[in-house]
Amino acid sequence: MITCLAGGVGAAKFLSGLVQIVPPEEITAVVNTGDDIVLHGLRVSPDLDTVTYTLAGAVNPDTGWGLAGESWAAMESLDRYSGQTWFRLGDRDLATHMYRTQRLAEGATLAEATAEITRAWGLALRLLPMSNDRVETNITLRATDSTISFQEWFVGQRHATAVSAVSFEGAAAARPAPGVLEAIDTADVVVVCPSNPIVSIGPLLEVPGLSDALAARRDRCVAISPIIAGKALKGPADTLMTDLGHEPSVVGVARLYAKFASVLIVDDADSGLSAAVEAEGMRCVVAPTVMTDAPAAAELARRALAATA
Numbered sequence: 001m002i003t004c005l006a007g008g009v010g011a012a013k014f015l016s017g018l019v020q021i022v023p024p025e026e027i028t029a030v031v032n033t034g035d036d037i038v039l040h041g042l043r044v045s046p047d048l049d050t051v052t053y054t055l056a057g058a059v060n061p062d063t064g065w066g067l068a069g070e071s072w073a074a075m076e077s078l079d080r081y082s083g084q085t086w087f088r089l090g091d092r093d094l095a096t097h098m099y100r101t102q103r104l105a106e107g108a109t110l111a112e113a114t115a116e117i118t119r120a121w122g123l124a125l126r127l128l129p130m131s132n133d134r135v136e137t138n139i140t141l142r143a144t145d146s147t148i149s150f151q152e153w154f155v156g157q158r159h160a161t162a163v164s165a166v167s168f169e170g171a172a173a174a175r176p177a178p179g180v181l182e183a184i185d186t187a188d189v190v191v192v193c194p195s196n197p198i199v200s201i202g203p204l205l206e207v208p209g210l211s212d213a214l215a216a217r218r219d220r221c222v223a224i225s226p227i228i229a230g231k232a233l234k235g236p237a238d239t240l241m242t243d244l245g246h247e248p249s250v251v252g253v254a255r256l257y258a259k260f261a262s263v264l265i266v267d268d269a270d271s272g273l274s275a276a277v278e279a280e281g282m283r284c285v286v287a288p289t290v291m292t293d294a295p296a297a298a299e300l301a302r303r304a305l306a307a308t309a
Contacts, residue, residue, distance in 0.1 A: 002305070003187035004029045005214075007200025008047040009064035009234055010226055010291075011193035012054035014304075015125070017297025018191075019055065022305070024124035028183040032195070033110065033129045034137035034168055034203030035150045039087055042097040043104055046151075047200070048114055048127060049096055056121040064234065067092050086156045111177045128183065130204045133174035137199055140165035142243070150199060159236040163243040166198055171206035176213075184213040190261075191304050192223035194289065196237040197256045198244065205260075214260035222263040222307040223282075224289060224300070225250045229269040233290065249273065254280040263307045265289060265300075283307075 002022055004015060006029045015029055032047045046065065053059040053067055060066040070090035078085050089097065096117060103113040109132040118127050137150035142162040153159055184190055195201055205211045214221060230249050232238045238248040246252045250266040250273050257264065258281040266277060267289040277284040285307050291297040 001183070001187050002027050002189050002191065003183040004191045004193050005195070005201055005204055006031045006047065006051060006193045007195030008032075008050040009054075011047075011195045011200070012051045012059070012064070013291045013297050014191075014193045014224065014301065015051060016054055016294065017291065017299070017301040018304075019125060020294065020298040021301055027125040028128060028179070028187075029125060030128050030130055030177075030180050030183065030204065032200045032203050033131065034135050034171075035154070035199065036134070036136075037087070037149060037151045039084065039089065039097075042089075042094070042101045043110075044087075044089070044097050045100065045110070045114075045129070048117075048129060049093070051127060052096075052118055052121055052123065055123050055125070058121070066090055087151060109177070111179070126179070126183075128177050128180055130177065130180065130210070131174040131207050132177050133170060135171045135174050135203055135207065136169040137203055138167045138169055139163055140167070154236070159239070163240060166202065166240070166244065168203050168206045171203065172208065174207050176207055176209050181209055181213050184210075184217055187217065187220065189305055189308055190214065190217050190221040192221065192257065192261055194224040194226040196226060196232070196235055196240065197253055198237065198240045198246075211260060218260055218262050220308050221261040222265065222285075222304050223253070223257045223261040224265045224304060225253045225267070225270070227253055228267040228289065250284075251276045251280060254282050254284075258282050265304060265307060 036045045050065045060068045075085050100113045110129045138147050139153040140147045142164040241248040250270045254277045264282045265285045271286045274284040287303045
């Protein structure tokens with residue numbers, strides 16, 4: 001059994017490689033929900049949906065999120081009323097959020113709604129939200145010392161504003177979703193997918209019990225750096241690390257992950273930093289980590305599973 005800790009686009013690509021080499025029924029992905037948002041009265045779970053759409057072969061290949069062949073009639077109509085369209089939701093994508101919101105209103109948990117959605121897309125692996133409880137990632141802006149939601153910063157401000165702090169409202173009172181701790185405890189290998197360490201993996205670690213469960217499996221836990229040659233391939237991981245005082249490099253990633261992962265996979269471009277990574281207490285494995293296509297993603301998955309052997 002393989003358990004993965006997942007954010008959005010990078011994790012989805014990795015998982016698309018993993019299902020090529022491991023039966024999907026043997027995979028559990030514990031997915032960040034800290035950047036969930038309520039828009040137009042609908043519960044939107046961006047990372048859960050990105051993973052679902054990617055594994056279903058339905059994701060927009062140009063963006064890495066949303067649905068391929070999407071239409072935008074609802075947003076165009078909302079524009080007419082000067083409605084809230086800074087976070088654009090496609091017509092087909094809206095159906096996912098409508099269904100999730102319906103099921104939550106009917107008393108289903110987020111995990112139950114997620115299982116129903118993934119089943120409808122024909123997925124055999126298990127996707128679990130990190131918690132059924134609401135956890136909200138908030139961003140404090142350096143210039144104004146004001147706090148806004150992650151999506152307001154990430155999408156609304158295009159993550160262009162310097163950050164002084166990141167917080168996770170509700171995390172202290174949250175509980176891991178049913179099955180999360182068991183998936184970590186019983187996994188043959190735990191993989192920390194190539195996701196933003198601060199706002200994708202960070203929220204998971206703030207849910208009580210999750211960090212301790214990972215630390216207990218440290219010898220079977222391998223992480224993949226989302227930072228290559230000091231930069232994130234996609235998203236603001238490098239700038240966030242810099243803003244918050246972390247070194248934006250594979251060494252900085254090692255410092256964040258060493259307590260609960262024993263191996264860090266870094267890209268060939270960072271081979272010269274292997275000794276520095278190992279000085280932080282993690283074994284360093286050098287491999288191609290840019291998932292340019294399905295075979296590259298599958299090969300990275302193979303290297304990850306072999307890393308703790």
